[in-house]
Amino acid sequence: MKFLRRWKFRFLLFFAxxxxxxxxxxxxxDSGGIFTYSQAGAQFGYALLWTMIPVTVALIVVQxxxxxxxxxxxxxxxxLIREEFGLRVTFLMxxxxxxxxFGNVIAEFAGIAGSMExxxxxxxxxxxxxxxxxxxxxxKGQYKGVEKVFLAASFFYITYIxxxxxxxxxxxxxxxxxxxxxxxxxxxxxxxxxxxxxVIGTTIAPWMQFYLQSSIAEKGITRRQYKTSRLxxxxxxxxxxxxxxxxxxxxxxxxxxxxxxxxxxxxxxAQSLRPLAGDYAYILFSLGLFNASLFAASxxxxxxxxxxxxxxxxxxxxxxxxxxxxxxxxxxxxxxxxGGAVILIPGIPLVKIIVLSQVVNGAxxxxxxxxxxxxxxxxxxxxxYVNKPAFNIIAWATTVIMIGLTVLLVYGTVRxxxx
Amino acid sequence: xATVSLSELLGSTVYDASGVVSGRVREVALAPQEDxxxxxxxxxKTPAGNRMLPLTxxxxxxxxxxxxxxAAEWAAADGSEGLLLLSRDLLDQQVIDVxxxxxxxxxxxxxxxxxxxxxxxxxxxGVDVGARGAIRRLLKGxxxxxxxxxxxxxxxxxxxxxxxxxxIETDPARRVRLKISxxxxxxxxxxxxxxxxxxxxxxxREAVFETLEEGVAAxxxxxxxxxxxxxxxESLDSDRAADIVEEMEPDAxxxxxxxxxxxxxxxxxxQMQPEERQEVAELLEFKENTAAGRMTTEYIALPVTATxxxxxxxxxxxxxRMENMSTVYLTDSHGTLSGAVPLVKIVLAPSSTPLxxxxxxxxxxxxxxxxxxxxxxxxxxYNLLTLPVIDEHNRLTGVITPDDVIAMLRAKL
Numbered sequence: 001m002k003f004l005r006r007w008k009f010r011f012l013l014f015f016a017x018x019x020x021x022x023x024x025x026x027x028x029x030d031s032g033g034i035f036t037y038s039q040a041g042a043q044f045g046y047a048l049l050w051t052m053i054p055v056t057v058a059l060i061v062v063q064x065x066x067x068x069x070x071x072x073x074x075x076x077x078x079x080l081i082r083e084e085f086g087l088r089v090t091f092l093m094x095x096x097x098x099x100x101x102f103g104n105v106i107a108e109f110a111g112i113a114g115s116m117e118x119x120x121x122x123x124x125x126x127x128x129x130x131x132x133x134x135x136x137x138x139x140k141g142q143y144k145g146v147e148k149v150f151l152a153a154s155f156f157y158i159t160y161i162x163x164x165x166x167x168x169x170x171x172x173x174x175x176x177x178x179x180x181x182x183x184x185x186x187x188x189x190x191x192x193x194x195x196x197x198x199v200i201g202t203t204i205a206p207w208m209q210f211y212l213q214s215s216i217a218e219k220g221i222t223r224r225q226y227k228t229s230r231l232x233x234x235x236x237x238x239x240x241x242x243x244x245x246x247x248x249x250x251x252x253x254x255x256x257x258x259x260x261x262x263x264x265x266x267x268x269x270a271q272s273l274r275p276l277a278g279d280y281a282y283i284l285f286s287l288g289l290f291n292a293s294l295f296a297a298s299x300x301x302x303x304x305x306x307x308x309x310x311x312x313x314x315x316x317x318x319x320x321x322x323x324x325x326x327x328x329x330x331x332x333x334x335x336x337x338x339g340g341a342v343i344l345i346p347g348i349p350l351v352k353i354i355v356l357s358q359v360v361n362g363a364x365x366x367x368x369x370x371x372x373x374x375x376x377x378x379x380x381x382x383x384x385y386v387n388k389p390a391f392n393i394i395a396w397a398t399t400v401i402m403i404g405l406t407v408l409l410v411y412g413t414v415r416x417x418x419x
Numbered sequence: 420x421a422t423v424s425l426s427e428l429l430g431s432t433v434y435d436a437s438g439v440v441s442g443r444v445r446e447v448a449l450a451p452q453e454d455x456x457x458x459x460x461x462x463x464k465t466p467a468g469n470r471m472l473p474l475t476x477x478x479x480x481x482x483x484x485x486x487x488x489x490a491a492e493w494a495a496a497d498g499s500e501g502l503l504l505l506s507r508d509l510l511d512q513q514v515i516d517v518x519x520x521x522x523x524x525x526x527x528x529x530x531x532x533x534x535x536x537x538x539x540x541x542x543x544x545g546v547d548v549g550a551r552g553a554i555r556r557l558l559k560g561x562x563x564x565x566x567x568x569x570x571x572x573x574x575x576x577x578x579x580x581x582x583x584x585x586x587i588e589t590d591p592a593r594r595v596r597l598k599i600s601x602x603x604x605x606x607x608x609x610x611x612x613x614x615x616x617x618x619x620x621x622x623x624r625e626a627v628f629e630t631l632e633e634g635v636a637a638x639x640x641x642x643x644x645x646x647x648x649x650x651x652x653e654s655l656d657s658d659r660a661a662d663i664v665e666e667m668e669p670d671a672x673x674x675x676x677x678x679x680x681x682x683x684x685x686x687x688x689x690q691m692q693p694e695e696r697q698e699v700a701e702l703l704e705f706k707e708n709t710a711a712g713r714m715t716t717e718y719i720a721l722p723v724t725a726t727x728x729x730x731x732x733x734x735x736x737x738x739x740r741m742e743n744m745s746t747v748y749l750t751d752s753h754g755t756l757s758g759a760v761p762l763v764k765i766v767l768a769p770s771s772t773p774l775x776x777x778x779x780x781x782x783x784x785x786x787x788x789x790x791x792x793x794x795x796x797x798x799x800x801y802n803l804l805t806l807p808v809i810d811e812h813n814r815l816t817g818v819i820t821p822d823d824v825i826a827m828l829r830a831k832l
Contacts, residue, residue: 074620082511087526087556090511220646222621222653313524313548 020215025236030296031111041251046177070216078311103357105339111293114266159284164246169253201362301335425528458541527552549577609638637666661690673702711787714817728770
């Protein structure tokens with residue numbers, strides 16, 4: 001007992017240090033992340049590894065901005081957009097976020113379905129059960145306790161690092177591909193472009209900025225404690241992207257190498273790992289995917305309901321009763337029910353849907369960034385905490401690049417290229 | 420009397436005395452120093468720049484704003500000193516709904532419109548925080564006005580009367596100019612004020628705590644979640660913080676100050692009145708999870724010879740909280756605890772009765788070092804209203820009240 005208590009104490013101590021930045025970054029490697037990175041590795045081998053360094057820098061910059069705005073203003077991003085840009089702009093932004101996040105919710109349920117299918121459990125059983133669990137966790141006000149369990153379980157992510165190592169990749173080639181700039185000619189292919197947008201969109205997802213800023217504000221982190229949060233954000237972002245790098249490498253060293261360039265479902269990804277890394281990696285893969293999906297599935301609908309209700313001025317919060325905040329609870333419920341229902345459509349291509357949702361993330365991202373950049377450079381709002389030039393340059397560059405890539409992709413699709 | 424909304428006024432065409440189109444409405448402004456609800460002027464965007472059109476010079480509002488003066492007479496709008504600009508300061512911002520006791524976001528502002536003798540009077544009726552205002556603004560200019568009106572009639576309004584709206588302004592100088600005082604907010608129960616304040620951003624909380632009367636601020640501060648309490652005390656000036664802490668229950672004040680950094684505690688203590696400072700400083704010495712750390716030093720203790728009348732006389736002048744009077748304690752010349760008399764017994768007894776004859780048996784007390792669990796058990800076992808705390812010489816040093824026990828137990832639930 002005594003041992004257990006001490007262990008529990010250490011455990012809690014760890015989570016006292018782990019903050020919103022680390023949690024957000026962890027949820028970032030949700031089923032959308034896992035499949036998009038896997039697909040990137042399977043389809044292009046090491047060729048997309050170059051995205052990891054710039055995307056990590058951009059992720060840190062963007063997340064740091066969210067955390068800073070949360071700490072300085074004490075308000076959520078949708079609150080600030082509403083106060084500074086008015087109702088119409090907020091409404092359009094919220095509509096965009098709602099659609100994008102709905103795609104993400106679908107992706108999480110797809111992850112749940114896929115991971116459970118590996119254990120032979122039909123999606124018609126796993127998805128409804130998990131949807132009810134997720135719904136109950138939040139409505140019954142148990143989220144804070146459960147979050148710790150999820151977070152502990154997200155150490156499963158380390159399994160990807162094991163999986164990557166066990167797959168015996170060509171290390172030198174992988175490192176070279178990480179630091180070598182991409183060849184411009186590659187961007188002419190729509191499928192390559194599509195994947196680049198997907199990778200960036202899944203790493204720097206729009207919902208993260210809303211979620212992180214609200215968490216920081218809600219936690220009551222002030223300007224003075226902000227330095228700790230910044231460290232929390234940076235560590236979280238780096239951890240996330242190291243995991244992402246290993247997922248790509250693991251898939252490149254196996255699926256890509258063996259000519260399996262298209263992941264159709266979770267079994268594809270996991271089964272291709274099985275002959276090389278044994279049963280061990282296979283079970284870890286599916287458990288990790290399940291935890292990641294369930295974790296994100298309990299955060300995303302909630303975060304979306306908060307974001308939209310705050311922006312539009314509806315009552316929100318799990319502290320309120322259903323009758324006090326009907327819009328909040330209905331929106332939350334609808335996201336889960338509809339998200340789960342889409343996955344139950346027979347024969348729906350799970351992985352294609354997941355990757356598409358991440359591409360939509362990428363396409364919506366620049367709009368969120370533009371709002372953030374306008375807000376964070378307002379002196380009335382941020383005082384001396386406005387962006388430094390280097391931050392503005394990186395964030396604007398990310399915005400412009402994402403718009404450019406999306407325009408190229410849309411142009412390519414309209415022209416009739418293959419997706 | 421007709422109703423018109425801010426979103427309908429904004430952007431509507433302004434005609435001057437000669438009937439010529441001279442601009443569009445940019446802002447609707449109140450001058451709270453003169454009148455809290457009457458619209459003072461419109462800011463009109465004209466080709467020559469922004470102009471202020473006093474409402475006394477407006478003859479009609481329906482179907483475009485008709486001015487009774489020439490556009491050239493309107494003063495240039497430079498600066499908004501003392502003006503509450505409804506579009507900038509109110510629309511889309513958060514305000515406190517004092518009646519509903521919550522923080523709400525403004526979707527639109529509704530005015531009552533009266534016109535007599537070619538003069539228009541516009542008064543703010545309330546703020547719209549429901550779907551009606553939101554849809555009106557979203558669809559304005561996108562569907563024909565008549566269709567919109569038919570649609571909106573079907574939506575039940577959620578309007579907060581202007582008298583129940585408390586604005587939040589973080590700039591102290593503007594607060595004075597705009598006469599924002601939180602007078603209505605301060606009439607609420609401290610626990611309700613605390614709930615409202617917890618929904619605000621840090622700067623806004625600070626603003627509310629700077630404006631509230633000290634006693635009210637202290638009551639509300641006691642009810643806040645510990646995390647928010649700390650943040651509020653950190654943000655306030657130390658003299659303002661000291662003024663508020665002085666008004667708090669000494670035990671609550673000590674608990675709170677004990678959670679702050681030593682420097683900050685020192686800054687606040689220095690600014691306090693000597694008497695209150697000493698009380699709080701003494702309590703600060705104790706560990707928080709012991710009886711001494713939880714007790715208050717505001718109680719009534721009388722000599723063993725005192726009568727019921729003496730007790731009642733003392734209560735009349737007692738400055739502490741009412742619940743601290745529910746038991747009167749008896750001490751001998753050394754300060755040793757010798758009896759506890761419930762208020763009810765004192766009230767029911769003839770006034771000459773010696774208090775000692777009314778004392779409760781057995782006399783329950785606990786030592787300063789008693790752990791939380793111990794004294795919580797005593798409360799439960801003997802159904803106590805208050806529990807006296809004694810030192811190693813059996814001298815009375817403080818009293819634990821049920822609110823402390825409930826707060827403590829709730830924190831563990």
